[in-house]
Amino acid sequence: MIRRYWDLKNQPKKRIILARTNAYHGSTIAAASLGGFSSVHDQFETLPYVQHIADPNWYNSGGDMTAEEFGIAAARELEKRIDELGEENVAAFIAEPIQGAGGVIVPPDSYWPEVSRILKERDILFVSDEVICGFARTGKLFGCETYGTEPDLMTFAKAVTNGFQPLGGVMVSDKVASVITSSGGEFGHGFTYSGHPIACAAALATLDIMERDNMVDRVANNVGPYLQKRWAELGDHPIVGHTRGVGMLGSLELVRNKDTKERLEPEQNSGGICREFCIDNGLVMRAVGDSMIISPQLIMSHEEIDTMIERATKALDQTAQHYAV
Numbered sequence: 001m002i003r004r005y006w007d008l009k010n011q012p013k014k015r016i017i018l019a020r021t022n023a024y025h026g027s028t029i030a031a032a033s034l035g036g037f038s039s040v041h042d043q044f045e046t047l048p049y050v051q052h053i054a055d056p057n058w059y060n061s062g063g064d065m066t067a068e069e070f071g072i073a074a075a076r077e078l079e080k081r082i083d084e085l086g087e088e089n090v091a092a093f094i095a096e097p098i099q100g101a102g103g104v105i106v107p108p109d110s111y112w113p114e115v116s117r118i119l120k121e122r123d124i125l126f127v128s129d130e131v132i133c134g135f136a137r138t139g140k141l142f143g144c145e146t147y148g149t150e151p152d153l154m155t156f157a158k159a160v161t162n163g164f165q166p167l168g169g170v171m172v173s174d175k176v177a178s179v180i181t182s183s184g185g186e187f188g189h190g191f192t193y194s195g196h197p198i199a200c201a202a203a204l205a206t207l208d209i210m211e212r213d214n215m216v217d218r219v220a221n222n223v224g225p226y227l228q229k230r231w232a233e234l235g236d237h238p239i240v241g242h243t244r245g246v247g248m249l250g251s252l253e254l255v256r257n258k259d260t261k262e263r264l265e266p267e268q269n270s271g272g273i274c275r276e277f278c279i280d281n282g283l284v285m286r287a288v289g290d291s292m293i294i295s296p297q298l299i300m301s302h303e304e305i306d307t308m309i310e311r312a313t314k315a316l317d318q319t320a321q322h323y324a325v
C-alpha cells in the first residue's frame with residue numbers, strides 16, 4: 001500500500017522502509033524483514049529495501065547519557081539515516097510505540113516528540129504497529145495516543161478480538177486512503193478470509209465490552225498505575241538491574257551486579273532460567289535474553305497483580321540462588 005501510495009504521488013523512487021533493531025512485526029518475509037532480529041534474518045533472504053536503525057533501549061545502550069539525552073540521540077539516528085539515504089528514496093518508518101517482543105523497550109520521554117519532529121519535517125509515511133500497544137494496553141486506546149504521534153497507517157491484531165478469533169488489519173488515514181482511491185482503479189489486495197464475519201463479530205463484541213467496562217480508563221487510572229507501582233518494587237531485588245513499564249506492560253533486566261550491569265551469565269540468557277522458575281511457581285512470564293517481560297490481562301484485579309508479584313519474587317529468589325548471587 002505504501003508503494004502504491006508513492007507511485008500514485010509520482011514518487012516511484014521512494015522505496016526504502018526504515019525499521020528498528022529488536023522490532024517485531026511478524027514472520028512472513030516482509031514482516032520478518034521489517035523485524036529487527038538478526039538471528040531471524042540469518043534464516044532467510046531479507047527484503048533489500050528495508051533498513052534498520054537502533055532501538056531506543058536506554059538501559060542497554062545509553063552509556064553515560066541521561067535517558068532524555070539518549071532518547072534524542074536515538075531519534076536523531078533516524079534523521080541521520082534519512083538524510084544519508086535521501087528523503088526522496090525513503091518511503092516510510094515503521095515502529096511499535098513500545099517494542100514488545102524485543103523486551104518491552106519503553107522509549108525515553110524525549111524519543112517520540114523528536115521522531116515526530118523529524119518525520120514532520122520530511123515527506124515520509126509513519127506506520128505505528130499497534131499489535132501489542134493497541135486497544136487500551138498503554139492506557140489510551142492506541143499506543144500512538146500515549147506518545148502523541150500521528151501515524152499515517154496503523155497495524156493491529158491480538159486484543160481487537162481479545163485473542164479469541166484471529167483478526168488483524170491495517171487502519172489507513174484519509175491522507176493515504178484518498179490517494180489510493182484517487183486512481184479510480186482497484187487496489188489489488190485481499191485474502192480468502194479478509195473481513196471474515198466470525199472474526200469481525202468477535203472483534204465487535206470485544207470492542208463493545210471494552211467500551212462497556214471503560215477498559216481504557218481502567219488501565220489508565222486503576223490497574224495500570226497499580227501494576228506499575230508493584231512492578232517497580234521488583235527493582236529492589238538483588239538481581240534486578242532495571243524495571244520499566246507503561247500501562248499493562250512491564251519488563252525487568254536480570255543482572256549479577258547492579259552498578260556495573262554485569263549479566264548473570266556471559267551467554268546473556270538468564271531469562272530462560274528465570275522463566276522455568278516462574279512456571280514452577282504457576283506464573284507464565286516471557287523471557288527475552290536477560291529480560292523478563294509481561295503483558296497481562298487488562299481485567300486483572302489488584303489481588304491478582306499481588307499474586308503475580310509474589311510469584312515473580314519467588315522466581316527471582318530462585319534465579320539468584322541458581323546463579324549463586
Ligand SMILES: Cc1ncc(COP(=O)(O)O)c(C=O)c1O
Nearest residue numbers: 024025026096100129131132157
Ligand atoms: C508488534 C507486533 N506486530 C506484529 C506482530 C505479528 O502479528 P501476527 O503474529 O498476528 O502476524 C506481533 C506479534 O506478536 C507483534 O507483537
